[in-house]
Amino acid sequence: xxxxxxxxxxxxxxxxxxxxxxxxxxxxxxxxxxxxxxxxxxxxxxxxxxxxxxxxxxxxxxxxxxxxxxxxxxxxxxxxxxxxxxxxxxxxxxxxxxxxxxxxxxxxxxxxxxxxxxxxxxxxxxxxxxxxxxxxxxxxxxxxxxxxxxxxxxxxxxxxxxxxxxxxxxxxxxxxxxxxxxxxxxxxxxxxxxxxxxxxxxxxxxxxxxxxxxxxxxx
Amino acid sequence: xxxxxxxxxxxxxxxxxxxxxxxxxxxxxxxxxxxxxxxxxxxxxxxxxxxxxxxxxxxxxxxxxxxxxxxxxxxxxxxxxxxxxxxxxxxxxxxxxxxxxxxxxxxxxxxxxxxxxxxxxxxxxxxxxxxxxxxxxxxxxxxxxxxxxxxxxxxxxxxxxxxxxxxxxxxxxxxxxxxxxxxxxxxxxxxxxxxxxxxxxxxxxxxxxxxxxxxxxxx
Amino acid sequence: xxxxxxxxxxxxxxxxxxxxxxxxxxxxxxxxxxxxxxxxxxxxxxxxxxxxxxxxxxxxxxxxxxxxxxxxxxxxxxxxxxxxxxxxxxxxxxxxxxxxxxxxxxxxxxxxxxxxxxxxxxxxxxxxxxxxxxxxxxxxxxxxxxxxxxxxxxxxxxxxxxxxxxxxxxxxxxxxxxxxxxxxxxxxxxxxxxxxxxxxxxxxxxxxxxxxxxxxxxx
Amino acid sequence: xxxxxxxxxxxxxxxxxxxxxxxxxxxxxxxxxxxxxxxxxxxxxxxxxxxxxxxxxxxxxxxxxxxxxxxxxxxxxxxxxxxxxxxxxxxxxxxxxxxxxxxxxxxxxxxxxxxxxxxxxxxxxxxxxxxxxxxxxxxxxxxxxxxxxxxxxxxxxxxxxxxxxxxxxxxxxxxxxxxxxxxxxxxxxxxxxxxxxxxxxxxxxxxxxxxxxxxxxxx
DNA sequence: TCCTAAGCGAGACGGTACGTCCAGTCTTCGT
DNA sequence: ACGAAGACTGGACGTACCGTCTCGCTTAGGA
Numbered sequence: 003x004x005x006x007x008x009x010x011x012x013x014x015x016x017x018x019x020x021x022x023x024x025x026x027x028x029x030x031x032x033x034x035x036x037x038x039x040x041x042x043x044x045x046x047x048x049x050x051x052x053x054x055x056x057x058x059x060x061x062x063x064x065x066x067x068x069x070x071x072x073x074x075x076x077x078x079x080x081x082x083x084x085x086x087x088x089x090x091x092x093x094x095x096x097x098x099x100x101x102x103x104x105x106x107x108x109x110x111x112x113x114x115x116x117x118x119x120x121x122x123x124x125x126x127x128x129x130x131x132x133x134x135x136x137x138x139x140x141x142x143x144x145x146x147x148x149x150x151x152x153x154x155x156x157x158x159x160x161x162x163x164x165x166x167x168x169x170x171x172x173x174x175x176x177x178x179x180x181x182x183x184x185x186x187x188x189x190x191x192x193x194x195x196x197x198x199x200x201x202x203x204x205x206x207x208x209x210x211x212x213x214x215x216x217x218x219x220x221x
Numbered sequence: 222x223x224x225x226x227x228x229x230x231x232x233x234x235x236x237x238x239x240x241x242x243x244x245x246x247x248x249x250x251x252x253x254x255x256x257x258x259x260x261x262x263x264x265x266x267x268x269x270x271x272x273x274x275x276x277x278x279x280x281x282x283x284x285x286x287x288x289x290x291x292x293x294x295x296x297x298x299x300x301x302x303x304x305x306x307x308x309x310x311x312x313x314x315x316x317x318x319x320x321x322x323x324x325x326x327x328x329x330x331x332x333x334x335x336x337x338x339x340x341x342x343x344x345x346x347x348x349x350x351x352x353x354x355x356x357x358x359x360x361x362x363x364x365x366x367x368x369x370x371x372x373x374x375x376x377x378x379x380x381x382x383x384x385x386x387x388x389x390x391x392x393x394x395x396x397x398x399x400x401x402x403x404x405x406x407x408x409x410x411x412x413x414x415x416x417x418x419x420x421x422x423x424x425x426x427x428x429x430x431x432x433x434x435x436x437x438x439x440x
Numbered sequence: 441x442x443x444x445x446x447x448x449x450x451x452x453x454x455x456x457x458x459x460x461x462x463x464x465x466x467x468x469x470x471x472x473x474x475x476x477x478x479x480x481x482x483x484x485x486x487x488x489x490x491x492x493x494x495x496x497x498x499x500x501x502x503x504x505x506x507x508x509x510x511x512x513x514x515x516x517x518x519x520x521x522x523x524x525x526x527x528x529x530x531x532x533x534x535x536x537x538x539x540x541x542x543x544x545x546x547x548x549x550x551x552x553x554x555x556x557x558x559x560x561x562x563x564x565x566x567x568x569x570x571x572x573x574x575x576x577x578x579x580x581x582x583x584x585x586x587x588x589x590x591x592x593x594x595x596x597x598x599x600x601x602x603x604x605x606x607x608x609x610x611x612x613x614x615x616x617x618x619x620x621x622x623x624x625x626x627x628x629x630x631x632x633x634x635x636x637x638x639x640x641x642x643x644x645x646x647x648x649x650x651x652x653x654x655x656x657x658x659x
Numbered sequence: 660x661x662x663x664x665x666x667x668x669x670x671x672x673x674x675x676x677x678x679x680x681x682x683x684x685x686x687x688x689x690x691x692x693x694x695x696x697x698x699x700x701x702x703x704x705x706x707x708x709x710x711x712x713x714x715x716x717x718x719x720x721x722x723x724x725x726x727x728x729x730x731x732x733x734x735x736x737x738x739x740x741x742x743x744x745x746x747x748x749x750x751x752x753x754x755x756x757x758x759x760x761x762x763x764x765x766x767x768x769x770x771x772x773x774x775x776x777x778x779x780x781x782x783x784x785x786x787x788x789x790x791x792x793x794x795x796x797x798x799x800x801x802x803x804x805x806x807x808x809x810x811x812x813x814x815x816x817x818x819x820x821x822x823x824x825x826x827x828x829x830x831x832x833x834x835x836x837x838x839x840x841x842x843x844x845x846x847x848x849x850x851x852x853x854x855x856x857x858x859x860x861x862x863x864x865x866x867x868x869x870x871x872x873x874x875x876x877x878x
Numbered sequence: 879t880c881c882t883a884a885g886c887g888a889g890a891c892g893g894t895a896c897g898t899c900c901a902g903t904c905t906t907c908g909t
Numbered sequence: 910a911c912g913a914a915g916a917c918t919g920g921a922c923g924t925a926c927c928g929t930c931t932c933g934c935t936t937a938g939g940a
Binding site for chain 5: 680681682683684685686689715719720721722723724727
């Protein structure tokens with residue numbers, strides 16, 4: 003059983019004791035100012051019009067100071083994202099359906115932020131271009147959501163609402179995919195009703211088999 | 222912004238010794254040359270590094286000639302896409318599950334084209350940027366696929382494999398979303414097994430209601 | 441009878457008449473605007489603080505337009521110089537000494553321009569760095585002065601004031617060198633008295649050879 | 660490329676340590692390492708491409724350690740120069756012409772050092788920029804040469820080879836100027852023949868007057 | 879022996895300018 | 910009347926140095 007819990011690390015930063023490089027240490031202040039500037043600029047001008055020059059200028063920082071930390075705009079944005087969407091609480095409403103609805107609402111909230119569309123679409127393009135960026139995003143803000151969701155699903159299995167040997171990845175993609183699809187391709191509405199319907203289909207589609215002995219190996 | 226160097230190779234494409242007529246030559250020819258150039262360049266350098274200069278150069282065309290036809294890179298690409306993914310046949314395997322599997326395979330084929338990732342991700346960013354582009358893409362290559370899928374689902378309802386009053390949009394997003402999700406976010410595998418599992422969940426989740434009163438013909 | 445004539449530069453660029461390249465021709469207006477901007481900026485901020493960005497901005501021109509014409513700041517400045525110091529009239533005062541004094545005065549006028557020091561010293565550094573730039577400067581504003589001086593010296597030989605078979609290069613360097621030396625190394629005064637003394641020494645030192653009969657005043 | 664700040668010109672004063680201050684004394688070793696690094700780098704990359712970062716790095720020294728001693732690149736280089744060209748012996752060949760030839764050869768040797776061109780041209784630009792640097796150079800490596808030359812000329816006057824009341828400055832500039840002129844402007848050859856010719860012209864041009872009565876004010 | 883002050887290597891800091899690239903528009907000439 | 914060629918303005922890019930400013934650590938003389 004994997005003991006990885008990426009959800010809400012209680013310690014904050016991994017406090018390295020004293021590897022301490024020589025020279026002047028990097029300014030935490032500058033670091034934070036850059037991230038803040040990036041976030042506010044994205045919200046103002048959108049992701050595509052986001053310029054490194056502008057970020058540096060608004061942060062009151064030299065461009066080199068930005069590039070010293072993030073090689074590309076995308077890795078910078080990815081970290082900004084991560085900072086925003088750090089901890090996703092694991093809901094506990096008493097029922098699997100309720101828990102899933104809470105998770106879906108959290109996702110919808112994210113999608114409904116006017117900044118998200120430009121930001122996330124730019125990030126998708128960046129991830130498609132660079133596996134490094136993709137890794138950063140996945141282990142960043144994606145990991146947290148998915149870990150929380152995984153807990154909910156696990157509890158659902160324990161409750162008997164979901165089949166044994168459930169393919170968690172599949173379940174998560176079934177829950178999250180339609181939102182993404184609507185957001186970026188069809189442009190369809192993303193609302194409570196949609197979320198309710200998706201949860202229902204998934205719960206029904208992944209309910210325990212009536213005849214477990216005939217399909218014990220199924221995933 | 223995503224940029225990559227693209228000092229387009231001189232690309233010694235032999236100037237077509239076209240029928241040199243005075244007056245009004247090769248409007249259609251130029252049109253097609255531009256689309257071809259765009260497509261081949263996307264496959265070579267990716268969507269983001271695609272430069273109008275390069276397209277015009279490879280097409281053997283002035284930049285103005287490109288802009289005369291398409292105002293933006295995205296509308297040009299959208300038309301190119303449309304040209305590629307024109308007709309989607311409606312499958313007829315005899316069973317709803319079989320038909321859906323065929324549809325899924327067609328989608329997977331598209332996703333598996335190495336060019337698709339860069340192209341589609343760039344397009345997603347462009348759609349997020351501009352509703353006009355979004356419309357073009359939706360009514361273009363998306364519409365065809367969705368229309369075919371709708372036929373299959375309709376037949377599924379008629380067969381009694383899917384519930385009456387089925388929300389087609391929901392069903393389509395449930396089928397297509399997970400692929401998109403894996404493609405661009407999680408990076409998970411997209412294969413026959415996945416497709417099979419998705420179809421199964423959707424069929425089960427959207428099967429006719431078991432409530433006898435609303436389904437009196439069931440025993 | 442006015443003998444003042446312009447020394448038409450025999451070294452001037454081969455002004456290509458009309459090989460006529462395709463495409464939009466380069467803008468004469470932009471060309472001139474850039475040179476003017478460069479000149480005025482040099483006078484304002486000095487040669488070293490001269491920035492290509494600033495030149496382009498003041499000229500109301502994109503930086504690429506500047507770089508399309510001049511690869512470096514120095515070649516641009518060299519052309520600007522050439523434009524300023526284009527025509528050097530060949531003096532004709534009736535005596536060799538008088539002619540040389542006029543030439544010296546012209547040089548001194550140049551050196552006394554407050555902008556010259558920074559400009560010429562920067563140019564010297566640039567010439568030392570790049571033979572291409574050196575060539576440009578030599579065939580540019582240097583060539584004109586030297587050609588005029590050569591005429592004067594030639595006439596001096598014809599008049600019998602200077603020795604037959606005179607080494608023109610030597611004579612010119614003897615006349616011009618001390619000015620440069622004071623300007624940039626010793627910082628000594630550059631004035632009429634200096635110019636008079638130099639001319640005198642050179643005339644005496646390069647006078648016709650000391651055949652006793654031709655120098656009856658010698659004891 | 661020489662660049663300067665528009666704001667706050669640095670103080671180019673060599674910062675000599677006070678007689679006895681508290682704290683750790685400055686490292687002689689570092690001092691020497693910096694000068695050596697500067698000299699070797701000038702020879703390798705030229706004066707203009709000389710970067711303080713590089714000097715510090717090669718010397719194995721922090722940049723602050725460099726700036727603590729020399730406020731500008733030029734003062735540092737000036738001191739390096741001085742260290743190289745320290746003492747110029749006064750020649751004594753028996754004749755004025757011989758002595759002058761020896762002095763000229765020494766100058767030519769300097770000019771012929773491949774490093775000199777870039778170094779001296781850069782220094783000229785720096786001197787034009789700052790009178791303080793100019794002073795440093797003049798009282799540094801220039802002063803030594805000129806003092807030796809002055810001795811030779813003085814002896815020449817005593818011998819009757821040069822006129823009484825000789826303007827030493829003029830004579831020195833006439834001897835040195837042509838070399839500088841060829842070095843940096845015309846690019847002409849600098850060789851034994853040139854040196855011989857210059858000496859000849861100067862000796863002839865500044866020979867004692869044959870008719871002293873016509874110059875009664877001379878002493 | 880400890881304290882204080884300035885030195886040390888290292889390297890990050892806010893900046894300026896660089897030279898390149900591309901977007902989208904505007905001319906010129908040739909067909 | 911088009912079309913190719915390419916110059917145009919404008920602006921972001923990522924790099925290189927500048928001269929200054931911390932860091933943690935010597936290295937001395939004076940307390």
